[in-house]
Amino acid sequence: MKKKIAFRSTCPISTMLDITGDKWSLLIVRDLAFKGKNTYGDFLKAGEGIATNVLADKLTQLEIGGIVTKERHPQSKAKVLYRLTKKGIDLIPALVEIILWSEKYHHVHEQAVSFAWQVRRDKIGMTKMLMDGAKKIEL
């Protein structure tokens, strides 16, 4: 039986944190949304160095939370292909605001920031392009 998320309250901020409130989940969403990564091995190789058991936990949580889905990998039976659902794609506006906040106060990758401004200006067009896999950036 598929587990469910235990929501702590009906506060919309708390609700989101019940699914993605940790140091890793939004990095997996980032890798799927912006970097063209979609396998377990891809996520493991992300620069922040996620541990394999943590990655497995977070992927399960994101699946239960309706943010990612799993598919068979077309090139390999040994691999699983992860994709963002519509609900996962709809996290992009929040990610964009997070990127712009970090730019204002921290030393971060510039490419990610100019891209975030583009997305903020043309949210629908850019989100579509991202989902078509036409653009990969180094966040």
Next chain:
Amino acid sequence: MKKKIAFRSTCPISTMLDITGDKWSLLIVRDLAFKGKNTYGDFLKAGEGIATNVLADKLTQLEIGGIVTKERHPQSKAKVLYRLTKKGIDLIPALVEIILWSEKYHHVHEQAVSFAWQVRRDKIGMTKMLMDGAKKIEL
């Protein structure tokens, strides 16, 4: 000596998560930004039931991260008054997108959502009003 945040990478999403990436920190920011709460006791009473040691940890982390500051409480020597810094206030656009995302996919408080739409339409004016303490909503 004041501790520093250990940033895992220069990714702007990772950077923000290094400070606020947990289930509680953004709820403290919420309480300060939207609910007129500003003491340790206030935060403890939030509906999600934060434990006292977790609250202490998160407040320290938010202070190190430059998101909250501490002041003497004007009415009580035993209390400390917490305030959002400008950097903390600037998290509001990200919180607004989080609220609107949760509204789309979960059963959440309606009052918070209509308020989030207002903030998205008039970000500068609403942020100023919030910071003047003129508005408290039930998120």
